[in-house]
Amino acid sequence: MRITTRRAVFSGLAMVGIAAVLAGCASAPAKSSSSGSASKFLPCMVSDAGGFDDKSFNQLGLEGLQSAAKSLGTTFKKAESNADTDYAPNIDGLVSAGCNLIITVGFNLSAATITAAKANPTIQFAIIDDAADANFDGKTDEPNIKPILFDTAQAAYLAGYASASYSKTGIVGTFGGQQFPTVTIFMDGFADGVAGYNKAKSKDVKVVGWDVASQKGSFTGGFEANDTAKNTAQNLIDQNADVIFPVGGPIFQSAGAAITDSKKDIALLGADADVFDTFPTYDKLYLTSVLKGIDPAVQDVVKATAKQKKGTFDDTAYVGTLKNNGVGIAPFHDFKDKVSPDLQGELDKLKSGIIDGSITVKSYLSGS
Known part of the structure; x- marks a missing residue:
């Protein structure tokens, strides 16, 4: 699908995907610990196919997660994707691991994130660089997904x-x-x-x-x-x-x-x-x-979500600008x-x- 307008609907990315399926298999969710006292809140993250050592997008997301977990005195889990076929299994693995917040890194994970959020309404999700709006109606498809966007x-x-x-x-x-x-x-x-x-x-x-x-x-x-x-x-x-x-x-x-x-x-x-x-x-x-500012945006979202009362979730999109x-x-x-x-x-x-x-x-x- 070719995007032919500057005002193309961002959420349509969920319908695009990657045509070619790369070789590889999903990595098991990895558990990492942080300093500080134990916490019941467990933030987690799934990478795009570039991996967490891409010196860019995924790495910044992970660094934000690590910093937030350290600040909260909790642990975190991460799952690295090697191909687009890993997205859904990696998310499901983190759901099974008891994650309270699952952040997916990049628009390629949109469809899998929306599906998982719908199937698990009590788990909170956030996605970087996607509005999670496959319906093209200007609204996030599920109330438990928070978009993290950057102008x-x-x-x-x-x-x-x-x-x-x-x-x-x-x-x-x-x-x-x-x-x-x-x-x-x-x-x-x-x-x-x-x-x-x-x-x-x-x-x-x-x-x-x-x-x-x-x-x-x-x-x-x-x-x-x-x-x-x-x-x-x-x-x-x-x-x-x-x-x-x-x-x-x-x-x-x-x-x-x-x-x-x-x-x-x-x-x-x-x-x-x-x-x-x-x-x-x-x-x-x-x-x-x-x-x-992926790192500070992830930190903000993780910390804010951890402090929210049970049963509440602010799904208002974070939009990074020069002003903020x-x-x-x-x-x-x-x-x-x-x-x-x-x-x-x-x-x-x-x-x-x-x-x-x-x-x-x-x-x-x-x-x-």
Whole structure:
């Protein structure tokens, strides 16, 4: 299914799925302990197929769970998925393990999460990057599911502006893993930020790899660091892009390899986490990263759920924005002296404008 509009219904992801079934089997739920006194509240988590050591999305979720469990003085359980066929068995395993809250990491787990929540109304669920709205009616399908969402277009706008400012060739590029709204929201914001720079500076920096108007662009078909991702990055390099923004978990690692092999002066952007810290192999390439506050969001949801009275559950969606620090961009690190000395001040003004509403950044989460 091709998403052809910027206002595509986020919850439709549950109907998309992954066409190809990968090899592998579900891992048994792993029990981990934390310091502090014992607690009856047991928070749990199921990863997407990227695993908990993806240096990005799943890892941030697990770190949030670990921190929350430590703060509450309780234990936690986790189940790692190796393929999409693992989702339902992993969730069922955590249900059987007595989990009070089960957090599923990523929109690919939406269908399995909705099914499990319906079958287990006394267990609370949360899902990262999905509205759990397979009915397309604007409401979460089950009252015991809390969506954890991020308006990353806002932060990506800042990164796009910075990329256009830094570019020497006047061409920047982006590509994604799969064409889902949670991926293209980054790409839309990035391209809009470039457009914002062009308007402010009377420039004509071009974006390759993604067209906002047509919602068409370059995708690898998955979220693995592989030759396909490397070749996709190489295609942008061949188009003279000197800033590349891969969106989709570990695919940035393949872009880093392509840039290194090219021996060209090309900057790389990370997504979700500050890849300068999580994957320092290419630290000299990282201009910045578009941050998704998965760790603190998970902590907040786990702690709030643990403190709720029995029989109550707040299923109101958490939406991370620049205003609540749920999204943002990382420092320029080694590029601090390479960017314009005026850039940070310009970004600070843009951020304030987005927060106060004087600058509109379109996304399906903002309703525009």
